Amino acid sequence: MLIGNRTPTRVLTGDRPTGPLHLGHYFGSLQNRVRLQREGVQLFLVIADYQVLTDRDVAERLQENVEGLVLDYLAAGVDPQETVVFTHSAVPALNQLLLPFLSLVSVSELRRNPTVKDEIAHSQQSAVSGLMFTYPVHQAADILFCKANLVPVGQDQLPHLEATRTIARRFNDRYGPVFPVPEAMLSEAPLLLGTDGGKMSKSRGNAISLSATADETARLLRGAKTDSDRRISYDPDQRPEVSSLLLLAALCRQTDPYTVAEEVGDAGAEKLKLLVTEAVNDYLAPMRARRRELAQDLGLVRELLRRGNARANQVAEATLTEVRDAMGTPVY
Known part of the structure; x- marks a missing residue:
């Protein structure tokens, strides 16, 4: 090949x-x-x-x-x-x-x-x-x-x-x-940022592990860094933290981050985080179930x-x- x-x-x-x-x-x-x-x-x-x-x-x-x-x-x-x-x-x-x-x-x-x-x-x-x-x-x-x-x-x-x-x-x-x-x-x-806006890293406590529970994922994403602009837009240079969350949701949904941004619109960071949490947990659910089975x-x-x-x-x-x-x- x-x-x-x-x-x-x-x-x-x-x-x-x-x-x-x-x-x-x-x-x-x-x-x-x-x-x-x-x-x-x-x-x-x-x-x-x-x-x-x-x-x-x-x-x-x-x-x-x-x-x-x-x-x-x-x-x-x-x-x-x-x-x-x-x-x-x-x-x-x-x-x-x-x-x-x-x-x-x-x-x-x-x-x-x-x-x-x-x-x-x-x-x-x-x-x-x-x-x-x-x-x-x-x-x-x-x-x-x-x-x-x-x-x-x-x-x-x-x-x-x-x-x-x-x-x-x-x-x-x-x-x-x-x-x-x-x-x-x-x-x-593209680069996914950690929940603190820095490089995602196991040692820096800012990452969502593949084996995390749905509740742990929701808690970590609730604390993710965003910005004060209520209108959600995808702009990696000017809005890196918001854009990283949009990208994460897009990867999990197999779509593009601009589409996700339009869906959130003026609903602000809280709606964005809820949407990202749902996308991540839905995407990882089969993987997490398989991991729990193997861990037995x-x-x-x-x-x-x-x-x-x-x-x-x-x-x-x-x-x-x-x-x-x-x-x-x-x-x-």
């Missing part, structure tokens, strides 16, 4: 298990992953559990968060028969790839990475660890171990992908052709991860063998 003018062999994407996935994740990436899977793309989905420590001192509630991510994936339509779902920590070869990859980038290049700078600015650590600087190289290992040639990313993640592209090119130049140079697949989904048998989730980890290890070991051969590193 073609995506644009590209024929992807493998796509790698994933999430850190720092909490439940929210609406920004769903419309920004998860929905697209399910579409790619249904179109026959071979998808590797990493749960980056080691990388939780990049911006925090400890990884809290890790098992619960990992299993919660899998439940979110399954409820949204990820098919474990078609998509390899695995945890970073269960694939030792990923961390063996990290060492030769680190030799291909300079300290100054890591320091200049704008995504690293932003992560440091929002870090929850008492002091930034060395893991923060190696984060882009960790991601390069995640992407290149399965020889992914297309990576769905947001605009803010492009510097990380460019680091991966640099590492792939330098390895191939130094040791011979082993890795594809992956391309970015930018999401076409976490043994199924754990077996899914065991199978995904086994497959990821097979692929990673094969790639590590190629790397050792290319570098002339014997294994006795």
Whole structure:
């Protein structure tokens, strides 16, 4: 199949298990992953559990968060028969790839990475660890171990992908052709703001999780930031908070935000929030019901991860063998 003018062999994407996935994740990436899977793309989905420590001192509630991510994936339509779902920590070869990859980038290049700078600015650590600087190289290992040639990313993640592209090119130049140079697949989904008007984020308490109840969703949206203009209009530049709510309702209704704005008209922010709440809860109801059903048998989730980890290890070991051969590193 073609995506644009590209024929992807493998796509790698994933999430850190720092909490439940929210609406920004769903419309920004998860929905697209399910579409790619249904179109026959071979998808590797990493749960980056080691990388939780990049911006925090400890990884809290890790098992619960990992299993919660899998439940979110399954409820949204990820098919474990078609998509390899695995945890970073269960694939030792990923961390063996990290060492030769680190030799291909300079300290100054890591320091200049704008995504690293932003992560440091929002870090929850008492002091930034060395893991923060190696984060882009960790991601390069995640992407290149399965020889992914297309990576769905947001605009803010492009510097990380460019680091991966640099590492792939330098390895191939130094040791011979082993890795594809992956391309970015930018999401076409516009940015959804959090309820406080800032970037929607699990750690900032401004997101509506996919697993939230209908009542929790209503409470969060009642407190969403808007503005004083009673006439509701879609204007992302001048009215970002109102426009984000309109966009969210439009995505859930599969219409456009201008149509939603006309429906609300002069009824003000209260009517807008009620309409958005209804749209979100109606859209997520089947997904939430499926998630509750799946959560009754976490043994199924754990077996899914065991199978995904086994497959990821097979692929990673094969790639590590190629790397050792290319570098002339014997294994006795």
